[in-house]
Amino acid sequence: MALITDLPTADVWWVRERMDDSITLVTEPHVHPFLRCNVWHVRGRDADMVVDTGMGIRPLRPFVERELGGCLLAVATHAHADHVGGLHEFEHRVIHADEAHEVAEPQFAALETSAYGATTVGVYEAGGYEFPPLMIDAVPSGDPIELAYEIAASPATRVVAEGEVVDLGDRTFEVLHLPGHSPGSLGLWEESTGTLFSGDAIYDGPLLDALQESDIDAYVDTIRRLRELPVTVVHAGHENSFGGERLIDLCDAYLDRRA
Numbered sequence: 001m002a003l004i005t006d007l008p009t010a011d012v013w014w015v016r017e018r019m020d021d022s023i024t025l026v027t028e029p030h031v032h033p034f035l036r037c038n039v040w041h042v043r044g045r046d047a048d049m050v051v052d053t054g055m056g057i058r059p060l061r062p063f064v065e066r067e068l069g070g071c072l073l074a075v076a077t078h079a080h081a082d083h084v085g086g087l088h089e090f091e092h093r094v095i096h097a098d099e100a101h102e103v104a105e106p107q108f109a110a111l112e113t114s115a116y117g118a119t120t121v122g123v124y125e126a127g128g129y130e131f132p133p134l135m136i137d138a139v140p141s142g143d144p145i146e147l148a149y150e151i152a153a154s155p156a157t158r159v160v161a162e163g164e165v166v167d168l169g170d171r172t173f174e175v176l177h178l179p180g181h182s183p184g185s186l187g188l189w190e191e192s193t194g195t196l197f198s199g200d201a202i203y204d205g206p207l208l209d210a211l212q213e214s215d216i217d218a219y220v221d222t223i224r225r226l227r228e229l230p231v232t233v234v235h236a237g238h239e240n241s242f243g244g245e246r247l248i249d250l251c252d253a254y255l256d257r258r259a
Contacts, residue, residue, distance in 0.1 A: 003144040010138035013058045026063055028054055030138040034124055035082040040197055040235050044168025047071035051197045056085020056151050058140045077199025077237055078182045081109040087154035094158045099184030104155045110148045111135045119210055127206040180219025194232030202226055202250060203236035220259050227251035
């Protein structure tokens with residue numbers, strides 16, 4: 001077991017930023033942007049929803065616990081380790097049918113940059129990102145952190161597909177199947193407000209479409225679909241949120257390169 005012993009200690013691991021009256025962004029600021037997943041907490045009348053769950057380095061649930069009790073849903077936009085590290089903490093777990101098998105088994109997360117292929121990291125380096133040897137710049141207080149660790153199995157309690165609805169009582173989100181980055185990537189679309197939770201299908205940074213399970217042709221179709229959505233705001237899997245004009249710019253840039 002290789003432990004990380006030469007980084008400073010961070011007493012605060014998770015931080016929160018209120019986006020509006022019902023949506024809060026939760027992030028791990030000491031994780032490199034390559035793996036720093038945006039965790040979205042959406043408050044609803046009958047249920048709260050957590051979109052993605054970070055790296056699993058420290059427990060997430062205490063930061064998103066539903067204050068008045070009731071249902072708390074965790075939705076995984078896809079099964080990559082930086083998005084499902086804390087999925088096992090939640091009783092109600094939602095994922096697309098095409099990736100349910102992946103979260104049903106334990107998987108491993110790595111914090112050494114060398115564990116990620118040069119092709120993948122190179123996409124970010126070309127975008128101006130720098131990579132130190134480790135994907136974190138501090139360790140949380142408490143138990144030592146391993147360079148590679150197991151993420152607990154998190155069998156889905158609900159498997160979803162295109163067109164299904166996640167209902168919070170006063171807010172409903174339609175499941176969009178957005179393959180390309182991964183086979184079962186999904187988005188959550190609230191037409192009444194123009195709000196899209198896009199996972200890694202689209203974000204304001206270098207898009208990864210050359211992973212082992214990626215499909216560029218499917219990604220092109222997904223990007224064309226997203227370009228036509230009348231969005232007000234996109235809350236993505238990484239980087240900052242953005243509006244409709246920026247969505248079109250990002251989609252056009254990808255289509256210019258790949259279509």
